[in-house]
Amino acid sequence: MxxxxxxxxxxxxxxxxxxxxxxxxxxxxxxxxxxxxxxxxxxxxxxNAVARSLRTDQTRTLGLVISDVLNPYFTELARSVEEEARALGYSVIIGNADERPDLQDHHVRTLLDRRIDGLLVSPTDGGSPLMLDAARGGTPMVFVDRWIRGVDVPVVRADGQSAVQDLVAHLHGLGHRRLAIIAGPAATTTGRERVDAFRAALAAYGIPLPDAYTGQGDFQAESGRRVTEGFLDLPEPPEVVFAADNLMALGALDAIRARGLRVPDDIALAAFDDIPWFVHTDPPITAVAQPTGALGRAAVRALVDRIEGRTPRSVTLPARLVVRRSCGEPPATNRSKP
Amino acid sequence: MxxxxxxxxxxxxxxxxxxxxxxxxxxxxxxxxxxxxxxxxxxxxxxNAVARSLRTDQTRTLGLVISDVLNPYFTELARSVEEEARALGYSVIIGNADERPDLQDHHVRTLLDRRIDGLLVSPTDGGSPLMLDAARGGTPMVFVDRWIRGVDVPVVRADGQSAVQDLVAHLHGLGHRRLAIIAGPAATTTGRERVDAFRAALAAYGIPLPDAYTGQGDFQAESGRRVTEGFLDLPEPPEVVFAADNLMALGALDAIRARGLRVPDDIALAAFDDIPWFVHTDPPITAVAQPTGALGRAAVRALVDRIEGRTPRSVTLPARLVVRRSCGEPPATNRSKP
DNA sequence: ATCGCCTGTGTAATCGATTCCACGAGGAGG
DNA sequence: CCTCCTCGTGGAATCGATTACACAGGCGAT
Incomplete structure (x- = not known):
């Protein structure tokens, strides 16, 4: 060459x-x-970009470490990140952690070895020493979707609180009183926040969230199935299952289907993270939708600000409720055939 | 540092x-x-990996250019590619072409500038001069899923021919005689092959495939919707729509739903490329499943063979039919509730 | 005519690694 | 005792770019 x-x-x-x-x-x-x-x-x-990078000490490359590529939410995020980065003259290298802290570390390490200019992370856990050191050591970094407390790193995320309130209002209005949640890993912020928001919203209606109705999942479909089976085995099973992500909702649907039960007649189902497929499931699933594209773009802008010497800002965008038929009576607009 | x-x-x-x-x-x-x-x-x-690469003239990095990250088929492919590459001591940089030849070229160019050791491509079109030059110029390269004629590059792909025959047999057995297909772009091999396989399988039953029953799509959901609307507007609409990929099947489902028609009672639907979501759509969709993970792994092995001086071999793996309920009567095993 | 400045160009240092070659010490064999 | 190897080490070239610095030539001002 x-x-x-x-x-x-x-x-x-x-x-x-x-x-x-x-x-x-x-x-x-x-x-x-x-x-x-x-x-x-x-x-x-x-x-030769390699030689150029060595000399100029910049790669014009961003690293993106996501928790799970197979989750449509993250692939949409990755797409918008790459798009915005390209517009700003950067490339993106994606690392998939598969919800495994060791894999996450592997990717952070190789990205750092490649001397990427900045790192976008949606942490799978509370933060390994490696990542914490990198953050403190001055590697430009921005958290997206999930974040870690106690590190001075900007966060770009969605606030689901009001959307979850809307969801609970919707469920309450439909007459549901026994509501359960499949939580994400407690090590992740999204894993905890969604439960907290749900519990708070229930409290407003004087409804408790007993331990039996909070199952521990790991954001993967299989855990959704397992937890839901636990719920169904309860002497008094919940009337609604709220899954903290789309994959666990899918697992829940499987478990419900396997028992020969029907959604929403026998049990209602809702999910955090809306995806195109939810329109086509049987029944269409009511979900809290994040502004995924906007999140990805804002995260890139914040990171590039940091890289290029400007002051990055944390961003919080609102999520919103998308009502479909998985919790009961369809919304008025869809009621062409009662 | x-x-x-x-x-x-x-x-x-x-x-x-x-x-x-x-x-x-x-x-x-x-x-x-x-x-x-x-x-x-x-x-x-x-x-510093940058310095090391400059000196050793190898990056231990593979480039993967896929046609569309939002398509679950490709994200599963990407995942298996990364997994196998990691096992072999390589990293992977993914470029998403979004089915756009110009974007594909952009990614090929930046990957080449980074001096990746080898390139895995699922070409969006017939091949730009850039990609052809790279292939001829000695860049280790392997095509996966889709390929380009006339270049001496190993191909790792699935053969859907017998699965499509099985599909047509299934449809014929269900009494369907007017079968239509939503084709992929003629510039892609998969776009053409799937139509050819379908036409050949129909011919075995003496069924023609008229022009009116072959719609031109682009592997994206919107085109599936558009083509399906065309089918439904025909004086004699088809009894079955076979979409050449999963996204177009989704679009088709939308179009059918929008007319107030039901699958499979009013019209049957089948798709090429099986994905986890097809189990949960209404109704579950009958599809031709590719051995995606095996494809990704085989592609990486072939590419690494080429890079490390061994002789790579093309690989063709069989696809298989997965019967669900979108074409009519459920398979016997699922018939618990007739 | 002289000075200084500006423009365009080349020489060489540099980035952080790898690796060829040389060299000194020490041991084995004659 | 001398020669020859082997082993461990360091010096320096090298990969392909960028860029500080030097310099030559032309031009305007004095």
Missing amino acids: ASIKDVAAEAGLSVATVSRVLNDHPSVSEEARTRVLAAVATLGYRP | ASIKDVAAEAGLSVATVSRVLNDHPSVSEEARTRVLAAVATLGYRP
């Missing part, structure tokens, strides 16, 4: 001049410019 | 010796080894 020296030789100029043309430095003669450009074209030369 | 020089100074040795310890070169004294390791630990030193 041709290097800058080959181009210089071909153009009959020094590598310095070639470099200047390529980085359009002002003081280059028109003559030199055309000669270099011609040489570049005939050789099919492309600058 | 500490460099190898700092480690050398801390250990009171030369950079050469430090480097040898780090790459466990045989001729290093035990004494030197422990001193270096101690220095590495106190400084928290991590080798």
Whole structure:
């Protein structure tokens, strides 16, 4: 593969001049410019990003470590992150943690070794020493969706509190009183916050959230199934199951289906994180929708601000409730066929 | 960030010796080894992958350019690719083409600039000059899922022919005679092959595939909706719609639903590419399932073979039919409630 | 005519690693 | 005792870019 020296030789100029043309430095003669450009074209030369990064100490690359690529929420997030980064002149390298702290660490480490300019993380756990050190050590970093307390890192996330209130109001209005939740891992902020928001919203109606009605999941489908089976085995099973993410909702649906029960007639189901597929499930699932694209874009902007020396700001965007049929009577607009 | 020089100074040795310890070169004294390791630990030193790549001319990184991250098929593929690559000591950088040739080129170009060791591509089109040049120019490359004719690049893909035959047999057995297909872009191999396989399978039953029953889609949901509306507007609409990918099947389902029609009673639906969500749609969708994980792993192995000087082999794995309820009477095993 | 400045160019240092080559010490064999 | 190896180590070149610095030539001002 041709290097800058080959181009210089071909153009009959020094590598310095070639470099200047390529980085359009002002003081280059028109003559030199055309000669270099011609040489570049005939050789099919492309600058070596590795060498350039070594010299300039910047890679124009962002790392994104997400918890689970198979979760449509995160893939949409990844897509919007890449889009915004590209618009700002950066590339993105995605690392998938699969909800495993060890894998998360693996990706953070290799990303750091590659000297990425900044890191976007949706932490799977409370934060390994590695990640904490990186954050404190000055690596530009922004948390997205999930975050870690006690580190001075901007957070870009959605606030589901009012949407969860709306959900509980909706459920209460439908006559449901025994409401259960499948929680996410307590090590994640989203795992805890969603339960807290749910409990608070229930409290407003004087409804308690007993331990038996809070199951511990891990944001994966299988745990949703397991927890839901536990709920159904209870002497007095809940009337509603609220899953703290879409994958666990899917598992819950499986478990309910396996018992020959029907949604919403026998038991209602709702989920946090809306995804396109929820429109097409049987029945369509009521969900709290995050502004995923906006989240990804805001996170990139915050990170790039940090990288380029501006002061990044944390951002919190509201989530909203999308009512479908999985909790009972359809919303008025859909009632063409009662 | 500490460099190898700092480690050398801390250990009171030369950079050469430090480097040898780090790459466990045989001729290093035990004494030197422990001193270096101690220095590495106190400084928290991590080798700079950029510098190392520049010197060794290898990045231990694979590029993966996929057509659409939002398609669960491709995200599963990406996951298995990353997994196998990691097992073999490589990292993966994913580029999402969003079914756009210009974006595909953008990603190929930046991956090449980064001097990745090899490229895995599922081409969105017939192949841009850039990609063709790279292939011919000696960049290790393997096509996965889709491929391009006339280039000497190994292909790892699934053969859907017999599964499509099974599908047509299933449909024919259910009494369907007017079968339509939503094709993928003619510029992609999968776009063409799936139509060809379908037409061939129909021919075996003496059923033609008229032009009116072959709609042109682009592998995205919206095109599935549009084409299906066209089918439904026909004086004699088809009894079955077969979508050449899962996203277009989703669009088709939308269009059918919007007319107030029911699947499978009013019209049957089947799809190429099975995904977990198809179990939960209303009704569950009959689909041709690819061995996605195996495909990703085989592709990585072929690419790494090529990179490390062995001779890579093309691989074709069989797809299989998964019958659910979207085409009519459920399979016998599921018939608990007739 | 001289000075200084501006423009365009080249030489060489530099980034952080790897690795070839040279060298000194020590041991084995004659 | 001398020679020859082997082993462990360090010096320095190298990868492909960027960029500080030096410098030559031209031009305007004095």
